[in-house]
Amino acid sequence: MSLHLYDTATRAVRPFEPLRPGVVSLYNCGATVQWYPHIGHLRGAGVVYDVLRRWLAHSGYEVVHVRNVTDIDDKILSKAAEAGRQWWEWATTHERAFSDAYDTLGCLRPSIEPRATGHIPQIIGMIAELIEAGKAYSAAGDVYFAVRSDADYGFLSGQRLGEMQQGESEGAGKKDAADFTMWKAAKPGEPFWESPWGPGRPGWHIECSAMARNYLGADFDIHGGGLDLIFPHHENEAAQSHGVGDGFARYWMHSHWVTMSGEKMSKSLGNVLSLPAITEHTKPIALRYYLLSVHYRSSIEYSRKALDDAAKALAGIEGFLQRVADRVGKVGHGDLPPAFVEAMDDDLGVPRALAVVHDRVRVGNAALAAGDHGAALTEAAQIRGMLAVLGLDPFEAPWVNAGSDDGLHAATDKLIAQLLADRATARAAKDFATADSIRNALAQAGFAIEDTVDGPIWSVTNP
Ligand SMILES: [Zn+2]
Known part of the structure; x- marks a missing residue:
């Protein structure tokens, strides 16, 4: 089996074939940087596509990964104004919060993270082409896409004309309620760029069509995003790009959201589930594991x-x-078990892949308990190989700075070995008070001690 992916457009799991041999072009819609990220954003725009990218790279592809930043938008303008800040400062502050959060969760940085405001000429060029092609019209400084000019409109979302809501305020010149805005005339005090239709700024959907074309060309392999982007955002992106004759995305991937008490994340839940709130009690690697476990x-x-x-x-x-690592020695990266590969190739079946990891841990623990160090090392290497593909290898950055703990681990080892030797001496002398006090002191400092056939070993319990 080779990689198969579920495609939202055809509503089927299809074998994945890239357009160009050896290279995969991937575009996933990034954040509208109006506020801090919550874990729903970090799943939908971050870890899901990071695992896809790592799996494609492991499968031998070079991946060109574009994730845009929507840095101009009604909400950015209104929130910045409420806070008495400049819109560009507001957008940059929250863009950095997203970048930090992606880094914290171990997401590889995309090949490029283009901003909407950095691509105004490309956006204006595409709108002009759409007007020229009879797919769009300008009215009172706004430009609208004429949805009825696209016979395939609704192919992605299944929305029918007449039933759908574009979710935008009605402009005076809009000829049909189904149409959507590509260029908005500037209101007094708003930032603007000059255009053939007067001063204004781009709508949300056109930026992705223009930036995908700019970096990936008229046709590219995979377009991803959160489920809530299917309509109107992705339907409209596709309409615009198809309208200028671009083939646009060949596979559409949509990740589901994070809910709490059955509700999709709202802003108040977003605060509870912000990264700083969660990392107060949970390590970032554990949060990443959690977000991938479904x-x-x-x-x-x-x-x-x-x-x-x-x-x-x-x-x-x-x-x-x-x-x-402590008892046998350095653990390398082993080959991936076939069951793991099969699970990942089956539409990124990460939960099944993690079950394979846990199976190998059970086998490895049994080998360790039986004193079979060779078998334990082989299992550990396979496990590291699998975890690396998932971005969960605890021995790799960003989770550890391998080799740069300044000898802390080795020093701790010696100190604990001495304490455990003292405890053994006390027990041998039936001085249980001293033995217990040593054990309690270690426990209070956060060390868990486990007695094994090879003698006691220590680990640090979760903070
Ligand atoms: Zn987009």
């Missing part, structure tokens, strides 16, 4: 318990790798 096409119902369970499951994997 298939990308299913919603995640957030609960603290589910997050804690995920953190425990990850700790079990990390504990095994650390034991092997």
Whole structure:
């Protein structure tokens, strides 16, 4: 089996074939940088596409990855104005918050992160082409896409003309309620760019059509985003790009959202589920594991318990790798088990792939308990290989600075070995008070001690 992906446009799982051999072009819609990210954004625009990208790279493809930044928008303007700040400062502040959050969750940086405001000439050029082709019209300084000029409109979302809402305020010159805005005439005090239709700024959808074409060409492989982008955003992007004769995306991927008590994330929930609020109690690698533990096409119902369970499951994997590293030696990256490859090729079946990881941990722990260090090392290497593909290898950046702990681990090792030797001496002398006090002191400092056939080993319990 080779990679198969579910395609929203054809509503089927299809074998993936890139347009150009060896190269995959991927565009996923990034944030409208009006506020700080919550974990729903970080799943839908971050970790899901990061795993796709890592899996494509592992499968031998070079990946050209574009993730845009929407840095001009009604909400950015109104929130900046409310806060008494410049719109560009507001947008930059929140763009940086998103960048930091993606880094914190171990997402590889895209090949490019283009901003809408950096592509006004390309946007104006595309709008002009659409007017020329009879697909768009200008009225009172605005420009609208004429939805009825596109016979395929609705192919992606299944929306029917007459039933749909573009979710934008009605402009005076709009001829049909189904039409949507590509260029907005500037209101007094708003930022603007000069255009053939007068001063104004781009609408949301046109930026992605123009930037995808600019960086990936008229046709590209995969277009992704969150489920809520299917309509109107992606339907409208496709209408514009098809309107100028571009083939646009060949596969459409949509990731589901994070819910809490069955509700899609709102701003108040967003604050509860912001990255700083979660990383106060959970390590970022555990949050990443949690966000990947549910298939990308299913919603995640957030609960603290589910997050804690995920953190425990990850700790079990990390504990095994650390034991092997401490007792057997350096763990390399092994080949991927066929069951793991099969799960990933089946529309990125990460939950099934993680089940394979846990199977190998069980086998590895049994080998370790039986003193079979060779078998334990082989299992550990396979596990590291699998985790690396998922961006969850605890021995790799950003989770550790391998080799740069200034000897702290080795020094801790010696100190704990001495304490454990003292405890063993005390027990041998039946001085249980001293033995218990040593054990309690270690526990209070956050060390868990486990007795094994090879003697006691330590690990750090979750903070
Ligand atoms: Zn987009």
